Amino acid sequence: MKNINDSLSSLSKRIVTSPTIKLTSKVKSLLECGEDVISLGTGEPSFEVPSEVKDELVRALRRNETGYTEVEGTENLRLSISKKFKRDYSISYDTDQIIVSNGSKQVVYNALLALIDPGDEVVVPVPYWGSYPEMVKLVGGEPKYVYCDADLDFSLSSESLKKVISPKTKCILLNFPNNPSGSLLSKETVTALTEILNEYPRIILISDEIYQDIHFAEERPCSIASQSPELYSRTLTVSGVSKSYSMAGFRIGYAGGPKSLIKAMVKLQGHTTANPCSLSQAASIAALNECDEFILRNNEIYKKRLNNFLSAVKPAKGLKCIKPRGAFYVFISCRELIGAKTQQGNIIKDDIDFSMYLLDCFRLAVVPGSAFGVKNHFRVSMSISDSLLVEAASRLVKACSRLEK
Structure with a gap:
């Protein structure tokens, strides 16, 4: 019997796996091994579902709306x-x-x-x-x-x-x-x-x-x-x-x-x-x-997280942050760090190398800009707790300081 891969459509072979899914999978594996990974890659809010939503979900179930x-x-x-x-x-x-x-x-x-x-x-x-x-x-x-x-x-x-x-x-x-x-x-x-x-x-x-x-x-x-x-x-x-x-x-x-x-x-x-x-x-x-108040309250939290994070990463060598006006991400340029050498002797050739360097050496997960069509950038998500975000910024600053150019 021939290999099933030979039967797959040409279209299925043209489509690439989502880079964010790949990253999430690797981060999950590291966490399961007990590694202290901070993930800044997720596009999922960290807040609890509003109580009004939970209550209505239960009521709908009891009404047998299934x-x-x-x-x-x-x-x-x-x-x-x-x-x-x-x-x-x-x-x-x-x-x-x-x-x-x-x-x-x-x-x-x-x-x-x-x-x-x-x-x-x-x-x-x-x-x-x-x-x-x-x-x-x-x-x-x-x-x-x-x-x-x-x-x-x-x-x-x-x-x-x-x-x-x-x-x-x-x-x-x-x-x-x-x-x-x-x-x-x-x-x-x-x-x-x-x-x-x-x-x-x-x-x-x-x-x-x-x-x-x-x-x-x-x-x-x-x-x-x-x-x-x-x-x-x-x-x-x-x-x-x-x-x-x-x-x-x-x-x-x-x-x-x-x-x-x-x-x-x-x-x-x-x-x-x-x-x-x-x-x-x-x-x-x-x-x-x-749940309008839920949105307003969370926007204030995002704003605070954003300002604190931008202040904390300001000393990071070779990074350039554009302050976002919406969503809960920061898109950061690492262009000045391309060509730098890690302490292990590896050369950072692009944003994917930089992202893997952060994950492998500092247990910090970000999404490389190539996943969004822009090289030599990476995306950071604000959807984690304030304390973890501060620690993530500290690791990012340290990671940049350890590179030699």
């Missing part, structure tokens, strides 16, 4: 999402313009599956979340990268966007507040982007705004679909409960957008996973309706 629901999510949850979009994003979506899926990743994938034909191009700003290019490939599309300037805090410029748009461009996949950089789109930037997009009325926008609630400025980040009727008519606004409400394991993502696109996504979801977990949906209603 059967199938509508494929697109329950009417009550979609109504709560509609109110959330209107209240916080200033976008009006009726319930038949909303879909609920098994996490925001499935929402984005469903949208690409509904929109992209083989050979279509999808513009992906860099840095990007690692799954975006792979999802584009999975549906037969071609990712087309537009590089955001680090000197502009990784914001997307209209000039850069226009250069990569071609007759094959079908979609632009945006993620602001951005993972990993924490960059936001200002109203001025969106206005400039709108002028460019008006020249290309066929292009659809998928705006992944999963970190929309997590920001460090007084003004809420700009939600693209709220800026003009023209953008509203061709934008899918994606969000979920994983980040804002610390409900990563509940696997509830959602989106609002054009009715025809939502209908196509529902049809596709009906033949794959069908509805999301009924109990998770019930719990998410409580989150959306009752």
